[in-house]
Amino acid sequence: MEKILEVQNLQTSFFTESGEVRAVDGISFDLYKGKTVGIVGESGCGKSVTSLSIMRLIPSPPGKIVGGKILYAGKNLLDLSIGQMRKIRGNEISMIFQEPMTSLNPVFTIGNQLMEAILLHQDLSKSGARDKAVEMLKLVGIPSPEKRIQDYPHQLSGGMRQRVMIAMALSCNPQILVADEPTTALDVTIQAQILELLRELQEKVGMAIMLITHDLGVVAETAHEVVVMYAGKVVERATAEEIFKNPKHPYTQGLLNSIPVLSKDPTGKIKKTRLEPIPGIVPNLFDLPKGCRFQERCKYVEDRCRGVEPELRELVPGHWVRCVKAEAGDSAMAVTVSRG
Amino acid sequence: MSTQNRLVKKLLKKPIALFCLVVLAAYVVVAGIVFFTGFGSEWANPLAAAHLPPTFGSGYRLWFGTDVMGRSILLKLVQGVYVSINVGFGTAILSAPIGIILGLLAGYFGGWLDEVISWLMTTLSSIPGILLLIAISYALGKGLFAVYVALTSTSWIGLARILRGEVLKHRRMEYLIAAEAIGASHSSRLFRHILPNVFHQVVLSLSFMVEMGIRSEVLLSYLGLGVQNLPSWGKMIDDAKGELHNGVWWQLTAATVAMFFLLVSLNVFGDYLRDALDPKARY
Amino acid sequence: MWTFLLKRILGSIPVVFGVAAIVFCLFNLVGGDPALLLVGKHATPERIASIRAELGLDQPLPKQFVQYLGQIVTFDFGRSYTTREDIRKKILDGLVPSISLTIPAFFLTTFFSLLIAMIVSFYRGRAIDRLSVAFFVFLMSMPGLAYILFGQYFLAARLGWAPISGYTAEWPDAIQYLKLPVLIYIFLNLGSDIRFYRNSLIEEVNQDYVRTARAKGTSEITIFLKHILKNAMIPVITYVVLEIPYLVLGSLLLESFFSIPGIGGMTVDAVANSDFPVLKAMTTVISLLYVFSTILMDVLYRIVDPRMSFK
Numbered sequence: 054m055e056k057i058l059e060v061q062n063l064q065t066s067f068f069t070e071s072g073e074v075r076a077v078d079g080i081s082f083d084l085y086k087g088k089t090v091g092i093v094g095e096s097g098c099g100k101s102v103t104s105l106s107i108m109r110l111i112p113s114p115p116g117k118i119v120g121g122k123i124l125y126a127g128k129n130l131l132d133l134s135i136g137q138m139r140k141i142r143g144n145e146i147s148m149i150f151q152e153p154m155t156s157l158n159p160v161f162t163i164g165n166q167l168m169e170a171i172l173l174h175q176d177l178s179k180s181g182a183r184d185k186a187v188e189m190l191k192l193v194g195i196p197s198p199e200k201r202i203q204d205y206p207h208q209l210s211g212g213m214r215q216r217v218m219i220a221m222a223l224s225c226n227p228q229i230l231v232a233d234e235p236t237t238a239l240d241v242t243i244q245a246q247i248l249e250l251l252r253e254l255q256e257k258v259g260m261a262i263m264l265i266t267h268d269l270g271v272v273a274e275t276a277h278e279v280v281v282m283y284a285g286k287v288v289e290r291a292t293a294e295e296i297f298k299n300p301k302h303p304y305t306q307g308l309l310n311s312i313p314v315l316s317k318d319p320t321g322k323i324k325k326t327r328l329e330p331i332p333g334i335v336p337n338l339f340d341l342p343k344g345c346r347f348q349e350r351c352k353y354v355e356d357r358c359r360g361v362e363p364e365l366r367e368l369v370p371g372h373w374v375r376c377v378k379a380e381a382g383d384s385a386m387a388v389t390v391s392r393g
Numbered sequence: 394m395s396t397q398n399r400l401v402k403k404l405l406k407k408p409i410a411l412f413c414l415v416v417l418a419a420y421v422v423v424a425g426i427v428f429f430t431g432f433g434s435e436w437a438n439p440l441a442a443a444h445l446p447p448t449f450g451s452g453y454r455l456w457f458g459t460d461v462m463g464r465s466i467l468l469k470l471v472q473g474v475y476v477s478i479n480v481g482f483g484t485a486i487l488s489a490p491i492g493i494i495l496g497l498l499a500g501y502f503g504g505w506l507d508e509v510i511s512w513l514m515t516t517l518s519s520i521p522g523i524l525l526l527i528a529i530s531y532a533l534g535k536g537l538f539a540v541y542v543a544l545t546s547t548s549w550i551g552l553a554r555i556l557r558g559e560v561l562k563h564r565r566m567e568y569l570i571a572a573e574a575i576g577a578s579h580s581s582r583l584f585r586h587i588l589p590n591v592f593h594q595v596v597l598s599l600s601f602m603v604e605m606g607i608r609s610e611v612l613l614s615y616l617g618l619g620v621q622n623l624p625s626w627g628k629m630i631d632d633a634k635g636e637l638h639n640g641v642w643w644q645l646t647a648a649t650v651a652m653f654f655l656l657v658s659l660n661v662f663g664d665y666l667r668d669a670l671d672p673k674a675r676y
Numbered sequence: 677m678w679t680f681l682l683k684r685i686l687g688s689i690p691v692v693f694g695v696a697a698i699v700f701c702l703f704n705l706v707g708g709d710p711a712l713l714l715v716g717k718h719a720t721p722e723r724i725a726s727i728r729a730e731l732g733l734d735q736p737l738p739k740q741f742v743q744y745l746g747q748i749v750t751f752d753f754g755r756s757y758t759t760r761e762d763i764r765k766k767i768l769d770g771l772v773p774s775i776s777l778t779i780p781a782f783f784l785t786t787f788f789s790l791l792i793a794m795i796v797s798f799y800r801g802r803a804i805d806r807l808s809v810a811f812f813v814f815l816m817s818m819p820g821l822a823y824i825l826f827g828q829y830f831l832a833a834r835l836g837w838a839p840i841s842g843y844t845a846e847w848p849d850a851i852q853y854l855k856l857p858v859l860i861y862i863f864l865n866l867g868s869d870i871r872f873y874r875n876s877l878i879e880e881v882n883q884d885y886v887r888t889a890r891a892k893g894t895s896e897i898t899i900f901l902k903h904i905l906k907n908a909m910i911p912v913i914t915y916v917v918l919e920i921p922y923l924v925l926g927s928l929l930l931e932s933f934f935s936i937p938g939i940g941g942m943t944v945d946a947v948a949n950s951d952f953p954v955l956k957a958m959t960t961v962i963s964l965l966y967v968f969s970t971i972l973m974d975v976l977y978r979i980v981d982p983r984m985s986f987k
Contacts, residue, residue, distance in 0.1 A: 110890055114801070143892035150891075155884040159983055160906045170892040205982045221892065516694030519970070520963045521921060523928065527947055528699065528959050532706040611819055616947055630821045637829045649822040656817035664813070 057125070057228055057261050058084035058107070058146075064120035065099075065106045074338045076102040078285040079121070081365075082278075084229060087255060089262040091276030091293070093269060093308070097335050099285040100265045104231045107263070108148050109138050125229075144174040147222035151234040153214035157206035163190075163217050164202035167224060174225045189220040193250060212243035216250065223254060233265045248275050269308055273297060281305050284336055284346040287365055291372040301368060301379040303351045307331035345376070353378050403669040410665035413658040420655050423471060424478035433471045436624060439463035444641050458643040460632055469624035470647050476625040477655065480537075480610040484544040485602035491545070492552030493595060499553070500560025507557075514550045522547060526609060530618035540619045544606050552598040559591045593670040600663035604656060611652065626652050677975070680986040684971050695963045700744055703956045704737065710952040731757075731952060748964070753957035758949045763957045766942060773843055774926030774938030777854055781861035782923055786916065789866055793873035798900050800878055809874075816867030824933050827860045841935040857930040872915060876908040883907075910981050917973040921965040925958075 190198035333350035533539035613619030614627030633645035838856035926940035946954035
């Protein structure tokens with residue numbers, strides 16, 4: 054497996070009137086060619102900020118990347134000038150966003166917007182760019198692309214707009230695609246189509262995908278590796294299989310327990326299991342508790358958790374957890390996940 | 394409501410906003426003093442020689458000099474403060490409820506009520522402001538009453554339009570449908586759900602209305618309409634018109650400066666207000 | 677598009693009617709007897725009666741209204757009471773002087789305000805933005821009259837840069853007479869125009885499509901000049917179109933002070949003289965012009981914004 058991106062101890066803060074908020078506080082993970090990393094967590098855990106940081110799209114002011122490294126192609130992206138970064142954006146590393154409705158410029162045709170990226174990064178003539186744009190639309194499965202290319206965004210449905218976004222992002226054959234909640238704003242059926250499309254394209258093209266989502270179902274479908282974030286920190290990191298079979302962090306377990314599951318018991322009757330939501334809400338980043346950030350919602354919390362913040366440790370090869378109890382191999386924390 | 398408390402707190406943190414508020418308060422206090430104690434009611438009496446430049450040491454009344462009839466410009470100015478504050482705030486306070494009620498009604502009930510109110514708004518705003526003011530002053534004569542009618546009859550429109558738009562926007566929103574689902578009644582829906590959301594539009598419009606009121610009043614009294622029995626700043630500027638070429642600058646300057654500080658404070662405060670009310674949490 | 681236009685014109689008839697009704701009420705109904713206003717209370721009854729007959733005020737009200745509507749349709753508003761000139765002629769004569777002031781002034785103001793607004797919003801939040809916002813707030817807070825009076829005094833009387841007043845229709849001499857009023861016009865309107873344009877531009881700056889453009893590697897300048905500007909133009913165009921009636925009206929104050937024989941000055945004189953027919957005519961004409969420009973604006977808006985269709 055070829056490593057294509059290495060995020061090392063990334064730290065991003067926002068400097069507000071009420072002080073500095075560290076939205077991303079020391080995140081590390083790697084992306085591999087042809088593989089998908091799913092970054093999961095609740096709203097506000099810092100996953101979007103992470104993706105924007107990689108693209109260096111953090112609005113500044115008030116935001117700023119204050120620490121860490123993002124290694125790509127032998128360089129630290131954070132050391133590049135903005136001009137150099139622009140050459141990479143849309144070209145080697147592309148990004149798609151959550152709201153396809155508003156992410157496209159309403160007063161330009163989709164053809165124009167597709168061609169923009171192509172003309173920016175590739176040495177094609179206008180008509181060559183146009184042909185490539187049509188080709189991309191075909192690639193993402195938009196019917197009659199030669200006609201569609203003159204359409205305006207409002208003439209397309211949500212799912213089609215997101216396909217256009219994907220087409221735009223892939224038009225220059227990027228090595229990495231950063232997808233920030235690409236399906237959250239879409240219907241479930243369209244969601245499945247888009248995820249399928251991403252999977253197909255990944256196989257075809259061999260790009261790495263960084264998929265941000267709060268939806269574990271999406272992660273299960275598409276990710277090879279999963280990074281679970283909470284309050285700006287990584288709390289667990291493992292392959293998708295491991296995460297689902299063997300979640301070690303109480304938060305991850307809680308997330309899995311929150312998913313309603315339909316299953317039948319041995320007699321064939323539908324099992325009615327109680328939904329177990331995680332009590333409480335995410336902590337205020339201005340007012341973090343001392344010690345483990347998850348302590349106020351954790352059902353296994355004890356005094357050890359309130360003192361020093363636990364480290365992220367590799368408990369099993371390839372499986373990292375930030376929890377003292379998990380480390381201790383506490384049997385009380387054996388997986389009580391009701392998976393069908 | 395906590396929105397108001399939060400708003401006040403946010404504003405109090407900014408020294409510039411605070412300063413403007415103090416300036417505005419000063420004007421209002423002066424207006425109040427004039428109104429309640431009749432301070433400066435002797436403004437019409439000639440005090441000294443005509444066109445006396447600002448003189449210090451002979452009493453405060455001569456600090457800004459005298460006009461063509463030897464009257465104290467300071468006293469005239471203070472009367473002008475009263476007129477401007479009176480008209481500015483008075484018309485805004487009257488217009489606001491009209492705008493709120495008509496805007497909300499039009500947006501909420503739609504149908505023919507909306508048609509009628511919209512027609513009224515379009516028709517009134519088709520007549521350019523200054524011409525309508527002139528027309529109404531023509532019809533109602535000079536004086537404070539005419540000014541009030543003239544200004545109030547048009548300044549409600551902006552707010553009504555905005556609120557109508559807000560209601561139409563909110564009508565479709567989820568939380569109202571949810572409220573309907575739990576059986577909330579017509580009026581409780583309207584007042585409880587929509588009103589807090591439009592609170593900030595009203596506050597913003599108020600500062601704009603006050604400004605428009607002051608400016609229009611000055612223009613009207615300059616043209617010889619509006620308030621004529623009291624020296625308003627517009628009247629002072631009209632009086633001062635011919636003076637400048639003779640090197641007599643103090644009446645014009647006094648009125649200009651007085652208006653300037655009032656409007657700047659109003660404007661700046663209004664801007665801070667807008668920023669403080671912005672629901673998109675800006676850093 | 678034409679059906680839309682037709683529908684729109686038809687739809688504005690109630691508004692036109694409403695305007696006529698309001699103007700009529702104010703002038704013929706509510707106000708004191710116009711005849712009295714014109715000649716004063718001490719005139720003889722015969723005088724008053726003859727004026728009333730002349731102005732058509734001796735007719736029953738409904739008939740007066742119909743007469744008025746007729747005046748609108750034929751664009752014949754009778755004669756000015758004070759100068760006895762035919763009002764229609766006066767309006768047409770005054771048109772050229774008025775627009776020779778307002779149109780160049782408007783173009784210059786719009787040009788500079790757009791330019792400044794673009795620069796300022798490109799650097800939003802930075803020192804140049806804040807300073808200029810403050811500066812223009814200051815600029816806007818001075819009463820317009822002060823600009824005119826001080827401008828006339830300093831630039832004309834003292835420095836002799838321009839004549840104090842006057843007008844000629846001859847080019848290029850006209851420039852001498854127009855340059856000061858045009859300059860003052862710019863000062864009067866720069867602040868509020870910049871505020872509006874800046875707000876329109878900044879509205880766009882926070883939009884999601886801007887972020888997408890950035891993610892594609894587009895430069896900030898391209899984002900501003902291509903993506904943002906085109907979106908912001910939509911409200912700007914509507915704003916500009918609605919200025920048209922005011923351009924025709926001319927600047928009341930400027931024409932009055934600089935003795936420019938335009939429509940605005942005519943109106944100011946009419947106010948001073950309580951010239952009933954003229955005031956009524958002016959109000960009517962400019963209001964109708966306004967209704968027309970809202971229709972124009974609606975059409976333009978739909979042409980410019982691809983999201984809007986002609987229903």
